[in-house]
Amino acid sequence: MEYEPTIYCSQCGRKAPWWISWSAANPGRRYYACVEAQHGFIEWHNGPTSPFLRVLLGDLRDRIWKLEDYGAAICKDGDAGVGASCVEL
Template sequence: MASYHSEASSASSRRTSASPIPHRMGPMEYQPTVLCRCRAKAARWISWSRDNPGRRYYKWPTSSFIRDLLNDLRDAVWSLRREKDELFVAVREGQAMARDVDTARRELAALKKHVVETDAKLVLLKEQNRRLEKDRCVLFFCFTGNLWSVCHGLGDELSSISECYYDGRY
């Protein structure tokens, strides 16, 4: 054991990523012995996963049925994870579409409000135009009436003037 540590320390000076865990030991070379339910010695393994690096665990021998069952369950878990990821992406897309629909609804409401305001202005302008047309007609008739009376009165004067100065040569 001491020779291993000295080798590991000299190896660590050569390599910076040397493992501090003695991985040269076989799975059955440990003390005190840990037995499974069938009274056989369990193998000790070292985890190299991201969650538990260097953690030691014991693995008991499994039957082929259990091994097949675990493989099927693993495949089912992977399938469900893929499906979950796809659903997560679909939910994100749905949320984006919902935001787009909400934005479109707000724009539609603003446009409807603008249309209502414009229609109200249009009604007021039509009413004002109707009043102005009426006033224009009244003024036209007043002007023509005044013009007629001026012309009629002037015509009477002209006829009386022309009667006085007409010598009948034309």
């Protein structure tokens, strides 16, 4: 994973991977966090999102999750239809 500037955990000195939050409070917000959760190292890459974007991104995330669940249920029940294929998204 390459990104600039490189961010290191203040506890262990290892490179902190870049993650994307999908929590209700910070949807789509990028951050760095140490893979060793007990270190508690987290640094935000970008600032907080506006209330409008939080609602919009949260709604889109929820719709995607519902569609994925719906597609999985159809494939599980064998109701995908003629010529349809079930693949993981």
